[in-house]
Amino acid sequence: MNALALKKGASKKSAYDLKNPLGDEVETHTLSVIVDNESGVLARVIGLFSGRGYNIDSLTVAETDHEGHLSRVTIVTTGTPAVIEQIKAQLDRMVPIHSVSDLTVDGPSVERELAMIKVSGKGDKRVEAMRLADIFRANVVDTTLTSFVFEITGTPEKIDAFVELMRPLGLTDLARTGVAALPRGL
């Protein structure tokens, strides 16, 4: 990770150019963080975000290397480029953090999220929900005569789209895992 891959030269002009050398635009980044799997490590990461006023859009964590006691935390966050750089630098200096990579800038990556969606209804609405679930390749993991629980994986955008379609058809409950992500290729 290079926390300092910043455009240069902004400070050579007027003082007012100093204000936002990297622009005001808020961006969304997916960070992949390898941490020691020890108690309290998630509290540290979350405490950093809340203490310094950074956003967490989604956060997932699970052990990925049992022998090495390592977990992967995947964080989706939003902020101006300067804030994103700060977040990465602040994470990287924490003692239990081994590495921080920014999947959004490091090259192509794949992102997936899993959601479970409960839809209650009868008649046409029930049929339509089933038909749409088919199109989205969502699986039925539980059913009664008046409800389904669908399981769907995909990008967060795909899940958003499916959820919006289910709302008028009787969506009653929703659980999402948040994003897991990896860089593509070797």
Place this chain on the structure above:
Amino acid sequence: MTRQMTGAQIVVQALKDQGVDTVFGYPGGAVLPIYDEIFQQNEIRHIIVRHEQAATHAAEGYARSTGKPGVVLVTSGPGATNAVTGMTDALLDSIPMIVLTGQVPTFMIGNDAFQEADTIGITRPCTKHNWLVKDTNILAETIHQAFHVATTGRPGPVLVDIPKDVQFAMGDYTTKLKSKTSHYQPRIKGDIDSITKAVEMLEKAKRPIIYSGGGVINSGVGASQLLRELADATGAPITSTLMGLGAYPASGKNWLGMLGMHGTYEANMAMHDCDFMLCVGARFDDRITGRTDAFSPNSYKVHIDIDPSSINKIIHVDTPIIGDIGHVLEDMLKVWKSRGRKTNAAGIAKWQAKISEWKAVDCLKYQSSDTIIKPQYALQRLEVLTKGRDRYITTEVGQHQMWAAQYLTFEDPHRFMTSGGLGTMGYGTPASMGVQIAHPESLVVNVAGEASWLMNMQEMGTATQYNLQTKQFILNNERLGMVRQWQELLHGSRYSHSWSESLPDFVKLAEAFGAKGIRCSDPADLDDAIMEMLDHDGPVIFDCLVEKHENCYPMIPSGAAHNEMIMGDASTEGAITGKGGALV
């Protein structure tokens, strides 16, 4: 072969292994096994303070005056919570400190047991890292790791929380050498391309400035030497933050004085007008920058720091160099010499002429008086009467702190201990005791305000118990002077609760503690009174009654730029306007 010991023995052995000679602490139920081990040995000296906050500040004073980490031992619950302020202080000022806390037994954690507090949870944001040790077998290794983290990279406070059953249980002792190496290994060497780029810009600079900070002092005495060499060889004027005073000598020919909110006119003007800024181990704190969008608008900025998160946090820089100051400066000098020691001599000569004009403004002049002791005068006399002595200064927080930075001079690093980042009133008294313990033969003076001094005055007991010679030099204006100054500037002189009412008689107070008390209110008596303080063999409280409504100048009002300073004789009406009023 591993050695079996109790957890409490492991704690003491690990401290010895780490070369610890002094621990500042206060006992209680949850650390009794460790205190029992301390009782049965003589290698480590335990200093019993009167309040756990004082233990942390004493450890900070010890650490900052020696370059070694400070060690604190306190009990669970209230012992740990009392230590929070000192840990936060050490975090903001990058002071290496190891705090060992007792905890209720592992099987009682979570039950709201007597004197249970979630110490790890409470101290997570005010430590560099902390550990709860639930297994005696990993206790030694955890303590060694704690020392490594506290002293490596950007130094800071760490905490090891040790439940009482872990202290009693038997476990394996792992030596420092046998402990597994940590993956926490911050970068030490700077990137050579960036260093070369910085040198190129320095060679061309017409108006260079070096802006140095506490990082230089943390990097060790060698870093200060290299900084001096760089400034003197290139002719670059140099200023410093409060935390960095002494890294470059105040008597040095390129010295501009401190910069920032109460910095000198010449330092701030030079920061604003420079065309090349070399920031060495400082962090563009808001006390330094003033309004950030008007901060040094025309300069090429190089920032050397061991902590990558300090880079571009507040001010965008052109060339960041991540690494240890000593290593980077060494490489920088090498590169600069190998390229032929070039400077823009003509440009720098003009620049120095400009700086001389700014110096001629004499921004630290003040209205003197024959009848009342001006606080600035008191410090000037202290300076003259202690000049050349083996002297350490600590301060409390307020106007007196800024005056100390302005009117006392520092020739060497590790000589000035003050609470910079957190601005903790009550820091100076215990810090002065930590310094005195580390340097028993030296003169240690705590420049205090009467209000700050009261915040940890119980430590006079520690001073008399250990016959610590510290001189408590109180500039008593009977006001929360700095608060009063802001109320004058910002709140229409409505002095809401900024009086020090019902002050104790400091002379009697000194006597009550078994120390010496001296009071002085007449400028004519001041020299003799200071000499009496210096000559006394033992702790002294010096109650110096000073002008009550003196303001500390120069000042960059909050929300203003470096070239918009207000000076001592200028009108201050409307100095802080608009958004500046919301800043602290």
